[in-house]
Amino acid sequence: MLAVASRRLLASIALLALVGCVSHLPPLPRDASVGAAPVAMPSPEILGNDAPPRMLAMHFSSLDLRRGTTWSGSFVTSTNTASVEVRTNLFSIDVPRTAFGVFAFKLALFDWPPIFTRSYALRVIARNSAGVRSEQELPLVMQ
Structure with missing residues (x-):
């Protein structure tokens, strides 16, 4: 009887620890769009x-x-934005500027270790030349 209670307690603790580790994804901002066609x-x-x-x-x-x-x-x-950075706690991309106020990137995704397969909060950070920044978060899933 004590062994069953110990197992249930251990399972409950493990479940609580797992729930605490789940990434909570931010909502998609109104000024963001996703899809193959621009x-x-x-x-x-x-x-x-x-x-x-x-x-x-x-x-x-x-x-x-x-x-x-x-x-x-x-x-x-x-037009006063000097840089745009796209980052998670796993990677950081300094997005090239193509014109004043226009930035774009294109990456080939080859492979990543299975431990990195999960959800992330993707941060998009715009900075001016004085270092003042504006930041937004988006949901990102790596499968």
Whole structure:
């Protein structure tokens, strides 16, 4: 009888520990879109160098990443944005600027260790030349 109670207690503790480790994904922001076909993006907003950067729109080919695929993203920001960074606690991408207020990347996803297969909060960070930043979070799943 004591062994059964011990097993149940251990199972309950293990379940609570597992629930505590689950990543809680943020919702998709209103200015973000996902899909194979690019959407109409707005024009960059012209702002002075001392103004905080603004993220106007972002588009990702997918937020459900799979091995052996290509992942891309494009961003429209205010013209005073010096850099856009796409990151999780696993990786960081400095997105190349193609024009003032326009950034884009394209990556081939080869493989990753099984331990990295899970959900992440994807952070998109826009910074101006003074280091002032604007940040948004999106849900990302690596399968």
